Amino acid sequence: MPDELTVTPSADGLVDxxxxxxxxxxxxxxxxxxxxxxxxxxxxxxxLLLCGVDTAFDGALS
Amino acid sequence: MxxxxxxxxxxxxxxxxxxxxxxxxxxxxxxxxxxxADVELTQFAxxxxxxxxxxxxxxxxxxxxxxxxxxxxRAVFERRPVxxxxxxxxxxxxxxxxxxxxxxxxxxxCELDRVAGHREWGVRARLPxxxxxxxxxxxxxxxxxxxxxxxxxxxxxxHGRQRGAEDAAALHAALTRHATDTAPRAHRSPGLLLDxxxxxxAREEAAFHAELRRGVGGVEVALTGPWPPYSFARLELSxxxxxxxxxxx
Numbered sequence: 001m002p003d004e005l006t007v008t009p010s011a012d013g014l015v016d017x018x019x020x021x022x023x024x025x026x027x028x029x030x031x032x033x034x035x036x037x038x039x040x041x042x043x044x045x046x047x048l049l050l051c052g053v054d055t056a057f058d059g060a061l062s
Numbered sequence: 063m064x065x066x067x068x069x070x071x072x073x074x075x076x077x078x079x080x081x082x083x084x085x086x087x088x089x090x091x092x093x094x095x096x097x098x099a100d101v102e103l104t105q106f107a108x109x110x111x112x113x114x115x116x117x118x119x120x121x122x123x124x125x126x127x128x129x130x131x132x133x134x135x136r137a138v139f140e141r142r143p144v145x146x147x148x149x150x151x152x153x154x155x156x157x158x159x160x161x162x163x164x165x166x167x168x169x170x171x172c173e174l175d176r177v178a179g180h181r182e183w184g185v186r187a188r189l190p191x192x193x194x195x196x197x198x199x200x201x202x203x204x205x206x207x208x209x210x211x212x213x214x215x216x217x218x219x220x221h222g223r224q225r226g227a228e229d230a231a232a233l234h235a236a237l238t239r240h241a242t243d244t245a246p247r248a249h250r251s252p253g254l255l256l257d258x259x260x261x262x263x264a265r266e267e268a269a270f271h272a273e274l275r276r277g278v279g280g281v282e283v284a285l286t287g288p289w290p291p292y293s294f295a296r297l298e299l300s301x302x303x304x305x306x307x308x309x310x311x
Contacts, residue, residue: 018124021146022128022149022150024148024295025149026147026297028147028162028299029298029299
């Protein structure tokens with residue numbers, strides 16, 4: 001292993017950003033939240049994050 | 063046009079001088095602050111594409127908004143403890159923001175204290191890619207020799223997987239000693255032996271990284287971060303008990 005640990009600039013890891021931003025973080029419920037009549041505010045497909053996890057591995061320690 | 067208030071994070075009340083040129087601002091209440099900006103709701107409602115078909119690009123509307131969310135959370139995170147909110151949290155108005163901070167004040171404050179002084183790091187481990195030895199010449203081998211060789215190869219692969227799993231478990235245990243909390247990724251790819259986020263206090267970061275450099279043995283390791291504590295803002299805040307929809311204008 002090298003002496004220096006190179007940290008992947010996380011701003012580049014799109015899959016990681018999407019995973020954290022969309023699937024994690026505190027959730028707020030209740031009447032302060034707006035929902036648009038009849039539709040979810042955001043419709044996302046989990047497949048988005050299931051693909052590409054391996055490509056997100058490219059930033060191995062180097 | 064329907065305007066709402068996009069909420070990015072809960073933080074401590076402070077002078078907010080981030081992202082000049084944007085309307086990102088802080089709604090403050092009793093020492094806490096909600097980081098917000100005005101948004102046009104239709105841009106959220108139209109995120110019903112399926113970017114998985116080609117993999118999302120940087121110009122995908124969802125990606126643009128997600129990047130913005132991350133940029134705002136990070137800008138706050140660089141200055142103050144932050145509790146990131148899930149992407150797409152949209153409040154009615156500033157009064158709703160104040161109400162939220164008031165009604166869930168104790169819980170939010172407690173969670174904020176828990177992540178203060180920490181950064182999140184993501185660690186993945188998998189078996190290293192080995193050169194494929196299937197190309198070895200099998201000419202001239204008898205059927206028995208061929209089968210013996212094949213069995214040997216399968217056994218070696220199985221041992222490699224077991225050793226990798228043990229190495230990954232040992233690495234996880236070592237990293238956990240330097241972390242306040244850990245969060246495995248919900249949808250781990252089958253090829254990965256470890257895919258976990260660690261909430262690491264500042265004073266443990268050097269030791270945490272040293273652990274990664276040491277003894278990863280037979281596995282390949284990748285690190286991402288530092289991140290705001292996305293994976294550790296697990297709380298659900300309910301403010302009010304009416305769920306009221308507004309018409310989509």
